[in-house]
Amino acid sequence: MDVKQLIKGARLPEDTVSLCLRADLVAEYERVQAEHAKALEAAGDSLAGSGGAVQALDEQLTELRQEMTGSTLTLTLRALPSHHYQALMDEHPPRVTDEGVNPRDRLGFNSSTFFQALARTCLISPDLDDEDWEGLFGEDGALTDAQVSRVCNTAYALNRKDIDLPF
Numbered sequence: 001m002d003v004k005q006l007i008k009g010a011r012l013p014e015d016t017v018s019l020c021l022r023a024d025l026v027a028e029y030e031r032v033q034a035e036h037a038k039a040l041e042a043a044g045d046s047l048a049g050s051g052g053a054v055q056a057l058d059e060q061l062t063e064l065r066q067e068m069t070g071s072t073l074t075l076t077l078r079a080l081p082s083h084h085y086q087a088l089m090d091e092h093p094p095r096v097t098d099e100g101v102n103p104r105d106r107l108g109f110n111s112s113t114f115f116q117a118l119a120r121t122c123l124i125s126p127d128l129d130d131e132d133w134e135g136l137f138g139e140d141g142a143l144t145d146a147q148v149s150r151v152c153n154t155a156y157a158l159n160r161k162d163i164d165l166p167f
Contacts, residue, residue, distance in 0.1 A: 012078050012079040012080070012081070013078070013079045013158050013161075013163060014076060014077065014078045014079070014124070014158070015076075015077055015154050015157075015158055016074050016075065016076050016077070017074070017075045017077065017150050017151050018072050018073070018074045018075075019072065019073050019074075019143065019151070020068050020071055020072045021071050021072070021073055021142055021143075022067070022068065022071035023144070025064055025067050025068045025071060026068065028064060029061065029064045029065070029068065032057060032060050032061055032064060035057055036054065036057040036061060039053045039054045039057055040054055073126075073136075075123060075125070075126070075151060076123070076124050076125040077119065077122040077123055077124065077151075077154055077155050077158055078122055078124045078158070079122065079158040079159045080118075080122060080159055084121070085118075085159050088114070088117060088118060088121060089108060089109045089114065092109045092113045092114035092117060093109065093110060094106075094108060094109060094110055095110055115156065116148070116152060118152065118155045118156060118159070119137075119151045119152045119154075119155040120133060120137075121155075122155040122158060122159070
């Protein structure tokens with residue numbers, strides 16, 4: 001085993017997060033999907049007896065999927081080398097009051113600022129400028145709290161989970 005070759009071939013873990021920026025389409029898809037399930041149940045064994053309702057709903061679901069795909073932003077994140085991760089933690093120290101460390105900062109950093117900074121630092125694609133980032137993650141950003149959490153949790157997991165052999 002050539003250690004130098006192993007090290008040269010090392011790759012940090014990566015993951016993607018897909019975010020549909022049209023929540024209205026997601027809600028409509030879920031509504032049509034529920035309607036589709038009811039239509040299938042009502043049709044029983046005979047889809048022909050559904051009066052074409054199932055097929056129409058199938059087509060509507062397909063159109064909505066295409067629209068959602070066109071409104072989806074996929075972010076690719078890569079873990080940071082250990083010393084970069086530690087330096088980022090140092091840039092976001094836990095908040096300390098007279099009573100001690102803020103309970104929300106028990107992981108060793110300011111949880112209000114660190115997670116988004118980590119996500120932005122881990123982002124390798126697409127290239128987002130400050131305006132793009134603010135438009136997504138800012139005070140009036142396009143993402144829900146759940147979407148922001150998915151991105152931040154993915155970045156955190158890439159850096160903190162153990163990489164082990166799957167066998």
